[in-house]
C-alpha cells in the first residue's frame with residue numbers, strides 16, 4: 041500500500057513560505073492498494089490539488105471513495121473545490137463511522153448552500169454523491185481495502201481508521217485525538233497494535249496543551265508514547281499546528297528524535313511525502 045500526503049496541517053490552511061516544508065494544506069491522504077485501487081482520506085484543502093490531478097486522468101466511469109474522519113472544517117473545506125464533483129459519469133462515495141450527531145449528508149449539503157457557495161445546492165453537482173456509514177469496530181470492504189473505524193476522543197464524533205490491503209499490511213490513521221480518556225485510548229492502542237505505519241495527531245507541545253485541554257488534540261510527547269504502546273514499526277506525527285512554522289516543527293523533531301529514535305522509527309509527516317507499507 042502507498043500513502044501519498046496531500047495535506048498534513050491541522051485546524052486551518054497555512055500558505056506562507058515559512059510553512060512550506062511541512063506544508064500548508066489541511067488533511068488529505070491518497071492511499072493506493074497494491075492492486076491499484078484508491079482511497080481518499082479526508083477532504084481538507086489537500087484534496088484540491090489531488091482533484092486536479094485525477095481530473096486529468098482518462099477514465100470513462102469515475103469512482104472515488106472518500107473516507108471521512110469527522111466533519112470539522114479542516115477535514116471538509118476542500119470538498120467544494122474537488123474538481124471531480126463537476127464531472128459527469130462520476131460517483132463519489134463518502135464513507136464514515138456512524139455519527140451520533142447530524143447526519144454527515146446534511147453537513148455536506150450545507151457546504152453548497154447559497155450562503156457559502158455559488159453552487160447553491162448539492163443537487164447542482166454533476167457527480168453522483170452517496171454516503172455510507174460504518175459501525176465502530178466492524179470491518180468493511182471499501183474499494184478493496186479492509187477498513188475498521190475506531191472512535192477517538194475529540195470534540196465531535198470522530199473516527200480513526202485501521203486500513204489493510206490484501207497482503208495484510210496495515211496503516212492506522214488517528215488524527216484529531218486527545219489522549220486523556222483511558223477507555224477510548226486503550227481501545228485505540230489495542231486496535232492499532234503492531235501496525236506497519238500509523239499517522240497520529242501531534243498538534244501540540246506540552247505548554248500549549250495546558251491552554252487547549254479539552255480541544256481534542258494530543259501533544260507530540262504523548263502521541264509518541266501512544267505509538268510505543270501500540271508497538272508500531274513506523275510512527276508519523278500529523279495534523280501540525282498552524283502556530284508551528286517549519287523551524288518550530290524542526291526543533292520539536294530534534295527533541296523527539298534524540299529522546300525516542302532508538303525505540304521506534306518516527307517521522308514528522310510532510311505534505312508531498314510518499315510512504316510505502
Ligand SMILES: [Zn+2]
Pocket residue numbers: 050051112114115216279
Ligand atoms: Zn482537524
Ligand SMILES: [Zn+2]
Pocket residue numbers: 110112194216256
Ligand atoms: Zn477536528
